[in-house]
């Protein structure tokens with residue numbers, strides 16, 4: 001079943017035409033990695049999918065919610081599509097466990113015991129059970145990102161959007177975050193991952209999209225993209241990063 | 243040159259009363275001004291266009307004119323309109339109105355320097371704007387505002403000396419009158435200066451202490 005429909009998506013920032021007609025359908029349980037050069041519009045594409053950026057024209061449907069319809073409750077869409085940011089964006093004044101519990105308590109309005117049990121379970125899952133009472137400022141980057149993943153999962157999203165989740169991390173701790181993401185993929189989460197981690201894309205992705213200058217220039221299985229890219233721009237990009 | 247601090251002893255209660263008055267008007271102006279500053283800030287960033295322009299003009303006018311002129315206006319110009327104020331009320335009102343403009347700017351800077359990513363994270367979790375402000379932005383903003391606000395308190399305390407020129411018997415005024423009576427100008431200025439310094443240092447120390455206990459979470463955090 002297709003859960004994300006993006007059709008002829010255009011996005012302009014003033015005169016800057018950033019997305020120039022992106023088409024993309026993503027099925028349930030699919031893991032899609034988005035790669036491409038800096039400034040090609042990968043983040044913008046991802047951020048359009050949960051309404052962090054408004055759409056200039058075209059349409060996006062996420063789990064039957066039309067994002068280009070002003071009657072759509074964007075907060076419902078955001079509960080169903082969790083997002084993980086490059087710079088974690090943890091709430092510095094809240095303990096790790098409270099970071100994870102905040103949205104369930106205030107948005108989903110679950111009761112405190114239930115929210116706490118869930119948060120403890122998720123933190124154990126990302127390997128941070130012993131950091132529950134710590135403040136984010138005392139964690140390493142990899143730990144912060146894992147908290148951020150647990151925080152997004154606490155809303156029981158059907159889709160997870162990742163925007164370069166490991167780009168701000170030291171090379172030696174990238175792995176601990178990728179492991180958590182791999183587990184999530186294996187559990188069947190629908191994931192869209194903007195990443196520079198080609199190894200991860202190759203291993204985990206069902207499909208890889210190559211974006212350049214506001215368009216999806218080429219897409220295919222990791223094998224097709226990494227071993228035999230057809231488009232000259234894909235070839236050029238990969239020869240630089242691989 | 244010989245210094246005779248002993249000549250000041252009979253006037254110590256006068257100086258201490260002056261200090262008390264200075265503290266009193268400072269505290270009233272701080273509480274009232276920082277509360278008024280909240281409304282000025284909200285008015286400025288709020289949706290009402292006319293209100294926003296009014297608040298901006300007020301803040302700029304206050305911050306770009308001398309406090310002395312503002313106080314003269316209140317004390318000498320208002321009586322021409324039939325409004326007579328006791329010196330102490332003129333000083334309190336002057337300092338409050340002045341302080342409000344500065345604190346409004348402090349709030350603005352404090353809220354603006356909360357990383358934008360925090361709001362985005364709240365949005366991405368499906369939170370409404372009011373919830374984002376209340377549960378996500380407010381505390382980091384408060385922590386950003388706190389040092390500037392305590393600094394403003396000290397500046398206000400020092401600025402309260404301006405009350406002396408409208409014959410309010412605060413500390414500077416007491417210093418001048420002791421000087422006029424005893425001719426021990428240097429001695430009384432030294433003592434008075436030390437009183438200002440001592441109170442300022444205490445306020446500064448207390449605020450540092452309060453900051454570390456109130457915002458323990460901020461250690462190592464990027465806010």
Ligand SMILES: Nc1ncnc2c1ncn2[C@@H]1O[C@H](COP(=O)(O)OP(=O)(O)OP(=O)(O)O)[C@@H](O)[C@H]1O
Nearest residue numbers: 013016018036037038039040041042043044045164
């Ligand atoms: N909020 C914004 N306002 C104006 N222009 C923007 C904004 N966000 C992005 N852009 C512009 O849109 C273009 C695409 O940016 P985007 O962040 O989507 O690229 P990206 O592919 O994610 O790049 P990177 O790999 O560096 O993260 C860039 O030219 C950028 O300057």
Ligand SMILES: [Mg+2]
Nearest residue numbers: 042043044164
């Ligand atoms: Mg990006």
